[in-house]
Amino acid sequence: MQRSNIMTADGESWQALVLDVGRPRRASLQVQIAGRRQLLLRQDAEAVLLARTRPCRRDVVDYLRTDRYRSPVPPIRAAHARMVATGDTGSTLSRWAHHFASELAGTDLGPLQSGRWIISGDSDPQWGLHKTYYTAQRWELLSGDPEGFICWWPTYGGGQVLPLRQLSDAGDSRVKAYRKQARDGSLPPILVWWISGLDSFVLLDGHDRFRAAILEGRQPPILALSSLSPEQNQWYVEAYIARYAQAMPHIRRQAEARVAGAEAALANAHRKLGEDVHACGIHCAPTPAWPLRGGMAAWRDAVRLHTSSPPAWTEAAEAPSTNGKHPAVIAAS
Numbered sequence: 001m002q003r004s005n006i007m008t009a010d011g012e013s014w015q016a017l018v019l020d021v022g023r024p025r026r027a028s029l030q031v032q033i034a035g036r037r038q039l040l041l042r043q044d045a046e047a048v049l050l051a052r053t054r055p056c057r058r059d060v061v062d063y064l065r066t067d068r069y070r071s072p073v074p075p076i077r078a079a080h081a082r083m084v085a086t087g088d089t090g091s092t093l094s095r096w097a098h099h100f101a102s103e104l105a106g107t108d109l110g111p112l113q114s115g116r117w118i119i120s121g122d123s124d125p126q127w128g129l130h131k132t133y134y135t136a137q138r139w140e141l142l143s144g145d146p147e148g149f150i151c152w153w154p155t156y157g158g159g160q161v162l163p164l165r166q167l168s169d170a171g172d173s174r175v176k177a178y179r180k181q182a183r184d185g186s187l188p189p190i191l192v193w194w195i196s197g198l199d200s201f202v203l204l205d206g207h208d209r210f211r212a213a214i215l216e217g218r219q220p221p222i223l224a225l226s227s228l229s230p231e232q233n234q235w236y237v238e239a240y241i242a243r244y245a246q247a248m249p250h251i252r253r254q255a256e257a258r259v260a261g262a263e264a265a266l267a268n269a270h271r272k273l274g275e276d277v278h279a280c281g282i283h284c285a286p287t288p289a290w291p292l293r294g295g296m297a298a299w300r301d302a303v304r305l306h307t308s309s310p311p312a313w314t315e316a317a318e319a320p321s322t323n324g325k326h327p328a329v330i331a332a333s
Contacts, residue, residue, distance in 0.1 A: 001105045005094065006118075014094040016120035018228065019101055019112070027113040029072065031195060031289040034299040039197050040292055041164075043069060043109060047302045048164055051150075051198060061198055065146040066306045069164035072110035073103045073205035076188045078177065085186040093121040096189050097223055100205070104225075110204070111193055115288070116228040119191075147307065150200050161192055161201045167211045178212030182220075187213065189221035196286040227285045244269060 002020040007013060029048075032040045041049035048069040054060045084095045097119040104110040150160060168175050181187040190206030190213075201224060203210065213220035251269055254262035292298055 001101070001112075003098070003101060005090075014091045014121070016118050017094065017097040017101060019105075019117040019119070021105070021112050021114055021117060026290070027111045028108050029111040030113075031197060031287055032292040033197075033289045034292040034294075034296050038292075038296065038299045039289070040299060040302060041195070041202070047306065049162075049202065050299065050303055050306070059152040061150040061152075061200075063148060063150060063162065063198070064303060064307055065162075065164065067146060067165050070109055071205045071207075072107040073100060073191065075174070078181065078186075081181060081186050081188050084188070093189065093221065093223065096221075097121070100191050100223060100225075111225070113288075118226055118228050120224050120226070121222070150198055152199050161203055162198065163203045163207055163210070165207055168208050170211075170215055172208065172211075174208045175212050175215070178209050179216055182209075182213050182216040182218050187218075187221065189223045192222060192224050194224060194226035194287065197289065227287060244272075 001022065004018045004020075005014060006016040006018060029041070029043045032042055034040065037053045037055070039049075039051045040047055041051075046066070046068045048066055049063060050066075051061050051063040054062060084099065085092055087095050089095070100119060104112050146166070150162070178187060187209055188206070190210050191204045192201035193204045194201055204225065206220070210220050247269060251262060251266050255266050294301075
């Protein structure tokens, strides 16, 4: 696996770590699809999450968590956390990004497979760079019962974080230890994975760290894993250049006429184009997925195995493809 850091346009701050993975085989943790609205997240032979978009509400995704998920990252010892937090090379987040990259590359339980991936610190996977705004209160929308729903309405918005197992009690010894780290600033980040078919993240590693941060009333540090697509990045580059070219004639005419503020606007437009094109290196792609063996029958059987809900949850009459904000998944061979 090859790694390369992405820095800000001025080269001063770390933004993301790009991973070029050459694994020829499928990952253990993978998204599978059945029909047009059903999704299953599998880890080895276990179903860890089932989901479907509602037939009458295509902006709502029902999910069912089985609590059989195993983190692909070994527990992080306090001594190691302090060592990373006080390291003398790069930022703390960049050091943790390399730590998680090494752990994911060395396990059979994670999602890494052949292709290009990215671990980013504070980016929105669909719409480019901005500071992370996933507050602890927002996360709690998806951290309760094993069954629930994800709503794509702006009131909630995409990008919520879905835990893959039940959060530990406040009295758990690991939660107590992580609460101390949250207070002294050495708490390791939680690692989340963007799944476009859910329009949300799932929590890959750090359930107890997340719980500790919530109890301390703090925003947990976040690192996000997602797939990268050169084709999608090119689309963004072309869109930014087209927008720049459309605005330039008017700004230049104002600058030539010595309109107040026009020179500054011209310089700002040049700078903005550079920043936008630079940021294209971290736009993520739709999550790869594979057909579920057994199709709809297998998906329904998995639901019945893990829930006592009424049979209506398993009814999955085919409906037109969802018209959400982006492609849900891409089929992988």
